[in-house]
Amino acid sequence: MHRTTSPASMTLVQLRAFVEAGRLGSFTAAAQAMDIAQASASELVRRLETELDAELFLRGSRTLTLTSAGQELLPYAQEAVEAADSGARAVHSLGSLGGGTATFGVLRNADYYLLANLVQMFHARYPAVRVRLVGQNSAETALAVAAGQIEAGLVVLPIDDEGLAVTPLMRDEVHYVSASAERTRTPVTIEAFSRAPLVLYDAHYGWKDPTRRQIAERAQLAGVRVDAMIELERVEAALNLAAAGVGDTIASRAVISSPSFPAGLHTAPFAEPLYDTIALVRRHGHPLSRATRELARLAEDTIREMGHGLLMT
Numbered sequence: 001m002h003r004t005t006s007p008a009s010m011t012l013v014q015l016r017a018f019v020e021a022g023r024l025g026s027f028t029a030a031a032q033a034m035d036i037a038q039a040s041a042s043e044l045v046r047r048l049e050t051e052l053d054a055e056l057f058l059r060g061s062r063t064l065t066l067t068s069a070g071q072e073l074l075p076y077a078q079e080a081v082e083a084a085d086s087g088a089r090a091v092h093s094l095g096s097l098g099g100g101t102a103t104f105g106v107l108r109n110a111d112y113y114l115l116a117n118l119v120q121m122f123h124a125r126y127p128a129v130r131v132r133l134v135g136q137n138s139a140e141t142a143l144a145v146a147a148g149q150i151e152a153g154l155v156v157l158p159i160d161d162e163g164l165a166v167t168p169l170m171r172d173e174v175h176y177v178s179a180s181a182e183r184t185r186t187p188v189t190i191e192a193f194s195r196a197p198l199v200l201y202d203a204h205y206g207w208k209d210p211t212r213r214q215i216a217e218r219a220q221l222a223g224v225r226v227d228a229m230i231e232l233e234r235v236e237a238a239l240n241l242a243a244a245g246v247g248d249t250i251a252s253r254a255v256i257s258s259p260s261f262p263a264g265l266h267t268a269p270f271a272e273p274l275y276d277t278i279a280l281v282r283r284h285g286h287p288l289s290r291a292t293r294e295l296a297r298l299a300e301d302t303i304r305e306m307g308h309g310l311l312m313t
Helices: 012-024 027-034 038-052 068-095 118-125 138-146 190-195 210-222 235-243 290-312
Strands: 057-059 064-066 101-106 130-135 152-157 164-178 249-252 266-283
Touching: 012 027, 012 038, 012 064, 012 068, 027 038, 064 068, 101 138, 101 290, 118 130, 118 290, 138 152, 138 164, 138 266, 152 164, 152 210, 152 290, 164 235, 164 290, 190 210, 190 266, 210 266, 235 249, 249 266, 266 290
Parallel strands: 101 130, 101 152
Antiparallel strands: 057 064, 152 266, 164 249, 164 266
16 A cells, blocks of 8 residues: 655655666765765665655666656656755855846936946946846835835835835935926925926826825825826926926926936925935845845945935035
8 A cells, every 4th residue: 555755755865866876877876976875875765765655776786777666756856956956056156146136126217316327337246147127116116125026126205114124315305397487486385386287207106106295295284286287107208398388397306417407497496395215125024135235235325426416516
């Protein structure tokens, strides 16, 4: 009567001894390949046969021959051993940054924060590491990090931070932007902002977008309502419409200071200064892989340097 064997009953070292004995044709050669005693290799296979209640080899005077049960098991055993070896190599190479994958979320407007060359700089230092950079709204980045879809990322606060470790890095002041010099002559109150013809970006997330969340909270406290006349996804599109006189928008100092900022636009701060606070987020209690940790360090250094530069201008 055959007994049922759980896969957990078979150990990796037993499977390795079986694979090596089948490949080399003797327990002696298998033992040498595994750097163990000949008796140990033979005993490992014997225990595996006991676990499976099946004979795996015909033991001849000189060589081992696989039985039908052994032939059936061999490809699965080889796959298990190869998978374990591949996993060990991956962990080892990751520890030395000789491999692995870095997964990281970046800001939708990442180029304005000198992050355009982040991948190039990282790849130049660690050419064997694969990189997966995801650019999306900060609300979406926070959700992806919390869900374990990406290891870490840069976001604009506020976000829903349940389960996240948040490290603020810099503040970037947000300004009112208009083709009208008159409307930007003095700092803009939330009441004046609510009356303006507005072209706002990040249409997909709308008022869940962190910058817009701050504006909505201010409007609520002031007893006014802010509505956009036009909503679209990209800040560049909003700026182009503003430059054409279609409506007014908002932009951070990093965007306003960039060479691509359209000519003919005027800016003014908010009467109560409005800031995008850029932060690094990761899952609380989950250490980053070394590859992602190094990518995060480079991104953090870049953001902090950018913040210092904006303070100096």
